[in-house]
Amino acid sequence: MVGYVEGLRELVGHRPLLLVAAGVIVRDSAGAILLQRRTDDGRWGIPGGALELGETLEEAARREVREETGLTAGELDLLDVYSGPEFFLRYTNGDEA
Numbered sequence: 001m002v003g004y005v006e007g008l009r010e011l012v013g014h015r016p017l018l019l020v021a022a023g024v025i026v027r028d029s030a031g032a033i034l035l036q037r038r039t040d041d042g043r044w045g046i047p048g049g050a051l052e053l054g055e056t057l058e059e060a061a062r063r064e065v066r067e068e069t070g071l072t073a074g075e076l077d078l079l080d081v082y083s084g085p086e087f088f089l090r091y092t093n094g095d096e097a
Contacts, residue, residue, distance in 0.1 A: 016096040040092050049067075062076070
């Protein structure tokens, strides 16, 4: 099944897309934070990704944690909302968001 973003990419190629994404800070009982290595650029980061059509931010956050780590998220608290030109991304494959 093609996801929402993948479907848009088929239409617009690498042109910039306005995307909403959720990232989750997963901590263990000692307070350590779970990081994962990205497959696209090798950087370390927290689990997360773009919303699918019809999802809430919380649903996306829970789905991404499950897909990327196999874990089930417990209680979630909104930390902050970030936007602006400093969050423009150009991925290694040329996609812009």
